[in-house]
Amino acid sequence: MPEGTPARAKDVSRIGRTPLLPVRLRVAGRWREVGLKLEQFNPGGSVKDRTAYALVEDLEDRGLLGPGRTVVESTSGNLGAALAYVCRSRGYPFVAVVDPRASRRNLDEMAALAATLERVDAPDAHGGYLRARIRRVRELLASDPTCVWPDQYRNPANPRVHREQTGPEILRHGSGRPDAVFVAVSTGGTLAGVAQYLRMVAPGCRVVGVDVRGSVVLGGPPGRRRLTGIGAGRPSDFARPGDGDQVRHLSDAEAVAACRLLRERTGVGVGGSSGAVLAAAARYLTERPEVERVVCLCADGADRYEDTLYSGAWLREHGFATGTTGAAAARTAAAGLAFDAVALA
Ligand SMILES: Cc1ncc(COP(=O)(O)O)c(C=O)c1O
Structure with missing residues (x-):
């Protein structure tokens, strides 16, 4: 090991045990609670x-x-x-x-x-x-x-760590068993691992895979994608469309609008895949008035998207201008978001 390399145990011990931040979303006029599991608190900044x-x-x-x-x-x-x-x-x-x-x-x-x-x-x-x-x-x-080559797309160690670590953490937060957990996909490793664990120990909890339109990870036709960190041009080797209890495909405009509304109203900055997950959770809550506890796995923070989805110039350049800039209410409506306000719980 080269001189000055930090000790192995120190680094390992800092990965995981990320916080769950409760926020409230206004969905169809009613405030509903959602837990944001903030993976940006990992030492490298993401899940x-x-x-x-x-x-x-x-x-x-x-x-x-x-x-x-x-x-x-x-x-x-x-x-x-x-x-x-x-x-x-x-x-x-x-x-x-x-x-x-x-x-x-x-x-x-x-x-x-x-x-x-x-x-x-x-x-x-x-x-x-x-x-x-x-x-x-x-x-x-x-x-x-x-x-x-570790090969993140095929190595079973990818879903395994989420089955053994991320899934159990979601249930350990002490805010009660979630009715549904929302996870964004790229390789599908996080979704597959979390779904495998929750299906074993909390069969009543729905696990929803969230992707953007144009990505083929969990099926659907290929198309143009403007966000990074979510979706892929190849199907997942770990998660099939039926592996989560549900799959939701959102527009990237909806994901962006969710990110921007969340940061504007709460100061909490998340990445585009987390915006997609939040938007998907809001849709789910619209359809299920009885659901009480929902967790969104937020894979990373806003820090790595300042020059993309948090930049007005980037949004305009990529054709997001209508509906994603200007007054918050106009933006959320134009993007078709299922929530129109958000606050810290
Ligand atoms: C921001 C973000 N969200 C979600 C994911 C999805 O993770 P997975 O590859 O486990 O499906 C990734 C993966 O790179 C990511 O970077």
């Missing part, structure tokens, strides 16, 4: 700290990763920042294969943690970058036998 740690530990346990080895992964953002953090703390060099959609903040964070950035510039035949990134990972593995 992906848990995944990154589990992936690295899995490679070590299988004897594939140790001194002299380099971790290589395809990531458009949060997993890269999280792996950079975990690899740094364990003393492994890390190469992140990224694309032009990665946020400046995540790239800076990876670079600050000594990761090497390999940028893929040409999209693949499907117009996305995922397959192009994976092709580059395979080239790196073929050219350097010391490279190891």
